[in-house]
Amino acid sequence: MRYAVIGASGRMGRAIVRLGSARVGVTLVAAVGADELGQDAGLLAGVGPLGVAVERSLDAIVRAKPDVVIDFATPAATLEAAPILAAAGIRIVSGTTGLGDEHKRSLADAARQVAVLWEPNMSMGVHVLGRLVEQAVRALGPAYDIEIVETHHRMKVDAPGGTAMLLAQKAKAARAGATDFVYGREGKPGARKASEIAVLALRGGDVIGDHTVHLMGVGERLELTHRATHRDVFADGALRAAEWLATKPAGTYALSDILG
Numbered sequence: 001m002r003y004a005v006i007g008a009s010g011r012m013g014r015a016i017v018r019l020g021s022a023r024v025g026v027t028l029v030a031a032v033g034a035d036e037l038g039q040d041a042g043l044l045a046g047v048g049p050l051g052v053a054v055e056r057s058l059d060a061i062v063r064a065k066p067d068v069v070i071d072f073a074t075p076a077a078t079l080e081a082a083p084i085l086a087a088a089g090i091r092i093v094s095g096t097t098g099l100g101d102e103h104k105r106s107l108a109d110a111a112r113q114v115a116v117l118w119e120p121n122m123s124m125g126v127h128v129l130g131r132l133v134e135q136a137v138r139a140l141g142p143a144y145d146i147e148i149v150e151t152h153h154r155m156k157v158d159a160p161g162g163t164a165m166l167l168a169q170k171a172k173a174a175r176a177g178a179t180d181f182v183y184g185r186e187g188k189p190g191a192r193k194a195s196e197i198a199v200l201a202l203r204g205g206d207v208i209g210d211h212t213v214h215l216m217g218v219g220e221r222l223e224l225t226h227r228a229t230h231r232d233v234f235a236d237g238a239l240r241a242a243e244w245l246a247t248k249p250a251g252t253y254a255l256s257d258i259l260g
Helices: 011-020 041-045 059-064 075-087 101-110 124-140 162-174 232-245 255-259
Strands: 002-006 027-032 068-071 091-094 115-118 145-152 180-182 196-203 209-216 221-228 251-253
Touching: 002 011, 002 059, 002 075, 011 027, 011 041, 011 232, 027 041, 027 059, 059 075, 068 075, 068 232, 075 091, 075 101, 091 101, 091 232, 101 115, 115 232, 124 162, 124 209, 124 221, 124 232, 124 255, 145 162, 162 196, 162 209, 232 255
Parallel strands: 002 027, 002 068, 068 091, 091 115, 115 251, 145 196, 180 196
Antiparallel strands: 145 209, 209 221
């Protein structure tokens, strides 16, 4: 697989380059970033020179013609890149978070021309958690209230995060009548409504990402938790997704397709 990275000078981009350099048959051919321009992407990642300099323009990717681009940048960068990559016939794996409707529409438009996989969390464990949440919500029924708590480092810019909302959507799909997302409580909001799914965000320190889904009934509660202890889990998931996507036709894909 020949791949390129958007966001190569960031933490996730560097992790992808570092882990990618150790995978057999995987070759970095282009790197785009906002910082460290002209620097070798391999040196930035701590694995020695790879002969691929970080460039600002997406033209570097179009010239290199990779099989797949792995995008861990900003929503604005994703919005700009999607139509350019699609027109060039380059598949897209994106883990950029904080995407709004406009950004998601851009990726959906690109999927008409190339294979596109977007996930707000590239951890395989999180997606197994999502399946468990669906099963548990269905099995326990409406007598159990659904509350989701997510914790991230103090530098995270969006709240709630994409993973928490992914889990909330899984719970909503499994519970008829659960229609209202609640993002905080104060004052006297009154008794909790059966239609609520609460999504609460904690921020502090250097927490990479913890997510707990509380299913609370009378006399008992079930807690389903995923904790990320190293960012490499997301980089590894993105590379696994890229290898899987590299031969797929145009369309929209998800990590759940890889898990089968």
